[in-house]
Amino acid sequence: xxxxxxxxxxxxxxxxxxxxxxxxxxxxxxxxxxxxxxxxxxxxxxxxxxxxxxxxxxxxxxxxxxxxxxxxxxxxxxxxxxxxxxxxxxxxxxxxxxxxxxxxxxxxxxxxxxxxxxxxxxxxxxxxxxxxxxxxxxxxxxxxxxxxxxxxxxxxxxxxxxxxxxxxxxxxxxxxxxxxxxxxxxxxxxxxxxxxxxxxxxxxxxxxxxxxxxxxxxx
Amino acid sequence: xxxxxxxxxxxxxxxxxxxxxxxxxxxxxxxxxxxxxxxxxxxxxxxxxxxxxxxxxxxxxxxxxxxxxxxxxxxxxxxxxxxxxxxxxxxxxxxxxxxxxxxxxxxxxxxxxxxxxxxxxxxxxxxxxxxxxxxxxxxxxxxxxxxxxxxxxxxxxxxxxxxxxxxxxxxxxxxxxxxxxxxxxxxxxxxxxxxxxxxxxxxxxxxxxxxxxxxxxxx
DNA sequence: ACAAAAATTTAGATTTGTCTAAAAATAGAT
DNA sequence: ATCTATTTTTAGACAAATCTAAATTTTTGT
Ligand SMILES: [Mn+2]
Ligand SMILES: [Mn+2]
Ligand SMILES: [Mn+2]
Ligand SMILES: [Mn+2]
Numbered sequence: 001x002x003x004x005x006x007x008x009x010x011x012x013x014x015x016x017x018x019x020x021x022x023x024x025x026x027x028x029x030x031x032x033x034x035x036x037x038x039x040x041x042x043x044x045x046x047x048x049x050x051x052x053x054x055x056x057x058x059x060x061x062x063x064x065x066x067x068x069x070x071x072x073x074x075x076x077x078x079x080x081x082x083x084x085x086x087x088x089x090x091x092x093x094x095x096x097x098x099x100x101x102x103x104x105x106x107x108x109x110x111x112x113x114x115x116x117x118x119x120x121x122x123x124x125x126x127x128x129x130x131x132x133x134x135x136x137x138x139x140x141x142x143x144x145x146x147x148x149x150x151x152x153x154x155x156x157x158x159x160x161x162x163x164x165x166x167x168x169x170x171x172x173x174x175x176x177x178x179x180x181x182x183x184x185x186x187x188x189x190x191x192x193x194x195x196x197x198x199x200x201x202x203x204x205x206x207x208x209x210x211x212x213x214x215x216x217x218x219x
Numbered sequence: 220x221x222x223x224x225x226x227x228x229x230x231x232x233x234x235x236x237x238x239x240x241x242x243x244x245x246x247x248x249x250x251x252x253x254x255x256x257x258x259x260x261x262x263x264x265x266x267x268x269x270x271x272x273x274x275x276x277x278x279x280x281x282x283x284x285x286x287x288x289x290x291x292x293x294x295x296x297x298x299x300x301x302x303x304x305x306x307x308x309x310x311x312x313x314x315x316x317x318x319x320x321x322x323x324x325x326x327x328x329x330x331x332x333x334x335x336x337x338x339x340x341x342x343x344x345x346x347x348x349x350x351x352x353x354x355x356x357x358x359x360x361x362x363x364x365x366x367x368x369x370x371x372x373x374x375x376x377x378x379x380x381x382x383x384x385x386x387x388x389x390x391x392x393x394x395x396x397x398x399x400x401x402x403x404x405x406x407x408x409x410x411x412x413x414x415x416x417x418x419x420x421x422x423x424x425x426x427x428x429x430x431x432x433x434x435x436x437x438x
Numbered sequence: 439a440c441a442a443a444a445a446t447t448t449a450g451a452t453t454t455g456t457c458t459a460a461a462a463a464t465a466g467a468t
Numbered sequence: 469a470t471c472t473a474t475t476t477t478t479a480g481a482c483a484a485a486t487c488t489a490a491a492t493t494t495t496t497g498t
Contacts (some may be wrong), residue, residue, distance in 0.1 A: 006485060026446055039486055041447055046484090058446060058493060089333040099327045106325075108318045114308040225455060245476055258456055260477055265454090275474060277463060 005105045008074050010043050015071035023060030072136040077112050078104040079125035086126040093126040094168030128159025147211035149184050154219045156181050160214035174204050224324045227293050234290035291355040296331050297323040298344035304346040313387030314343040341409050347378030347397050361375030366430035369401050373438045375400050379431035392422050
């Protein structure tokens with residue numbers, strides 16, 4: 001089945017918001033997509049008619065099996081294009097999300113499979129998020145939040161929990177990026193802020209908010 | 220100024236149809252874009268309001284200076300993406316037009332300039348058409364039709380005058396492509412068909428219609 | 439259990455891009 | 469010069485995606 005750009009953006013948003021949640025609310029979609037709740041309701045009816053979502057009025061929404069497949073296809077495109085932009089075109093990892101937001105809607109499947117091959121079948125995008133394969137299989141990575149990491153234990157940043165320019169600007173300023181190695185020196189109970197030592201470098205302080213959207217793995 | 224996908228497709232169509240012609244007719248646009256003449260009229264009013272075209276009812280349409288700039292920007296994107304698909308992703312030159320038709324609408328200028336650099340600033344697309352530079356400058360290639368080439372004179376195919384699958388299928392079958400060297404052995408007055416000797420290879424016959432959309436340069 | 443608050447849906451309108459059918463203008467032929 | 473055929477525009481309608489305002493349903497707090 002074919003989908004419009006608007007439909008694809010809704011499908012992807014339901015997928016992202018569904019993580020952890022049982023069902024996704026109209027308001028959550030409205031906030032995510034920057035549209036009014038009334039517009040969301042209209043689209044949910046349409047996607048229900050296409051059997052992409054399970055939806056009952058006032059009861060929230062979930063992707064159908066078919067809907068999950070479609071979502072993973074869009075996410076695959078999004079992340080492969082992001083990888084391309086950073087790896088081949090030398091974009092900064094904080095500049096690619098907007099562009100990929102458009103590129104993910106190019107319809108050709110042949111294109112995306114050839115791109116995948118050209119890039120060497122990358123497993124993770126520049127933000128550390130796993131890239132689904134052509135069958136829609138995705139690596140479920142056990143994500144450990146930096147805010148829960150053990151003290152004095154070397155870890156490496158493997159993913160960030162948001163693509164907002166604001167977050168990426170802050171990370172760049174603090175000298176943090178994908179693959180940065182560090183350890184937590186101290187956690188302050190008053191505000192939840194953390195003091196980190198970046199491998200062989202300076203000590204930086206990060207807020208509770210920041211530490212909760214940074215994911216790490218132990219080394 | 221920003222343009223919708225539909226607007227961009229109209230602007231590009233006017234540019235292409237304008238070649239040679241003084242003005243472009245509503246019907247010509249209707250045929251090129253596969254829409255009804257009434258729809259074309261509506262869009263022409265909109266583009267006139269945006270000062271992209273010069274248009275008077277019943278008098279035909281021409282691009283304004285601004286419109287030409289916009290058209291060249293879209294064509295630049297289209298041809299760079301075609302080059303990328305053939306050169307980096309190993310697409311056949313007959314498979315890229317449809318995909319580029321979508322990719323040309325990705326808005327980021329930074330993307331297209333970085334792509335240009337990545338590709339090594341190519342001057343011609345896979346069909347032999349010149350690629351405008353970032354300022355909109357385009358090489359005006361003196362195109363010599365094969366149907367007008369001198370007998371027994373070695374020439375090289377430099378461009379094809381259409382992107383239709385039908386044409387490209389025929390060329391593939393005859394063993395003709397960009398850069399193929401050949402000479403015209405004979406022209407038959409009855410139907411305008413030509414007998415060609417492909418460099419160091421077999422002799423093939425091509426119709427008048429085919430010879431008129433193949434462009435060559437003398438060697 | 440019920441009233442108030444919050445969330446969601448419905449109703450009706452708008453924009454964009456398209457269509458069909460009918461009217462108007464232009465071009466072509468005698 | 470006039471009639472006819474062709475081209476083009478206008479008028480009115482429709483689907484997609486959005487909005488605002490109002491109605492409805494669900495949730496929450498006492
Ligand atoms: Mn998108
Ligand atoms: Mn990403
Ligand atoms: Mn196009
Ligand atoms: Mn081309």
